[in-house]
Amino acid sequence: MTASDRSFPADFLWGSATAGHQVEGGNFNSDCWALEHASPSIFAEPSGDAVDQWNRFDDDMAILAAIGLKAYRFGIEWARIEPVEGVFARSALDHYQRCIDACHQRGITPVVTFHHFTIPLWLARKGGMTSDQFPALFARYCETVTRALRGLVVVCSMNEMNVPLIIRDVALGLLAGEEGAAKRAAAEAVLGAPIESNFLFTPPDALLRNGLGAHAAGRDAIKSVRPEVQVGITLSLQDEQAEPGAEAVRDARVAKMVDPFLDLVAGDDFIGVQTYTRTTSRKDGTHGPRAGEPVTAMGYEDRPDALAAVCRYVWHRTRTPIIVTENGFSGDDDDRRAAFIGESLGALQCAIADGVDVRGYFYWSLLDNYEWMAGYGPKFGIVGVDRATQQRRIKRSALAYGAIARAGGLDVGSTAPTPMPLASGTPIGVT
Template identity: 40%
Template structure:
């Protein structure tokens, strides 16, 4: 077994909107409450981590993990255009200091999908000054927190829309027309809820229009430059979603087309970063006619994704080779009700990362998705990715055996991989 680097980051990740609760000034909150909203249920109180973050960080640290990736909600920091909340900034400063008090490295995501309702009202990423507005927000946050935070992620999965298009997840033809009609109705109500005009007001995710995507690229470049100007030693990157795209006989062209559209342009920009964030859960296999469905498997994710933990080692190696910069695993995990399956999956995924390191890939850390059973967007609370269970009524936290197991792996810097006896 390859030894992980001595300064390897071992952690778990969350996202503000999915755990904090009552993020009422965000675009997603508005969409959650339109008629026939595309969510199984609204986020509501979520995990109430806005008030319970100290307990969450303590549980993470006590397990043996040394890193916490969390996001700052732009909609809390700047609830209306040009109006910055110092009180909310202090909330996130307290989170950072709670991490440091437990010898936990904070890895801070500046945009994890959601944006302020006012930003959505004005067109989200399609508006001409989108990059200016994002840079201004980033400068406000980083100026205040840079002495205590040295790891920054500008965007989480900015390629999510490109993946939907490239993999055919968005329907075409008559089905697309029907979907568009329903979406127009939802977006009209959404526009009213954010105080905007139909046809102008827009959700921030997924980014589909080329002009909006170019604005995101510009926003990332400018945010990176802003962070570096304030904190030259800071490490900056963004987190790119990538399946392990494979080809059966004759499927190479299809697979390569997906990579060229949905992954490689984002990895290209990562060559200028300090690291590339890798977010991998499964694989997709392509034949000459398109994607080949996975065989039914009792181990499959609750999401329906194929159980294929080897995917992570493959994508880490690919990302490192393509970009020439170190990879940081910013998300990997499994939605399952079987915690033993979570341990098996994560152990195998980490063994793949170790193999990639042994083959020459530089990998900075492994951050598991997710710390808490949370609100998973369209699926509501049904998808249990967490290392910690959360009671939906009392918010009581119950660490699962997988948290202690992963913490034990972290304490031994990977030496305990392949053994469940490291569970604490």
């Protein structure tokens, strides 16, 4: 790798990411808010005020700009914009317009996610994504938002469309046994609908039919109003490997959880890659971190080079531009977080030098926030939050990442991994 190869593209999006429900607080018209307050609940604790970004968005953009980042991925909440079916809240749309304006005023590119796991409670009571009305309702929402908001640049239609498949065994495990049955009953009572109406419990057939159908309908609705806006979907994609003799197990996972989604969204303006780790399939049909390897606070194998491996696979299979919409490290060791970011970007830089079309990197997350069913325990943020006061604290990892972004890349030196070429049919990553 020569010195001239050590920079990312000049227009590369250096950013960080959050999701509306995880940071805004008070999203009480959503299905997740209802589920958090069920008793007993599948959630460790309710989101409450979260980290109050609803009121602190402008201040958080000042922090992001001070770090040296030039892009921010954030969510708009359908439950706020359409709290009652067919009734769109002008006040919520005005709020999100102010958020977009706050980005542009600081030279920050807004990357807006229209659906990040949550939906309005009224839509959950129709069945959520299991309802065949879902694609048309999502398209109406997308068109309304796109007509109302100025300054949209990049839009993620839906977040991690394939994640219900990936977490299905874990999700169903939460509902197993006597305790699980009680949680299911409480959840369905507050939802007024089967648990499958919540995105994280969506059955596979509904994902492929109504989920991907909604993405296509929403993308077309956005483009019909603002054809210049770049639209894509984000997918949860880990570096899929296999222990000797378990290659068929791995290949079956990829064929079920990855390839159908890549095939159906190839040709979008971009694919959002969200990678945190490597997972290894075993001959007994299970998968997880390799024995003896370090893991993060979430139990993920600490494997920063997984990101580049996944990007190589996605580019090889789809030839669709990539934006890394999430990549991050969970834990209290902020020095390790800083190193993880540098190692991830070093390997990604090598992939870009080899021709993989990656156009942005968004670290997850800007803030220590609400991590869904795990509550406030896991810490991913490059900015800490004292939830008693909502005071922000810039961590060393933020400064380390900001330095890379300001420099437009890093000198990977002789320690950069040498990736192997992908042959036709090779599963995600070659390590």
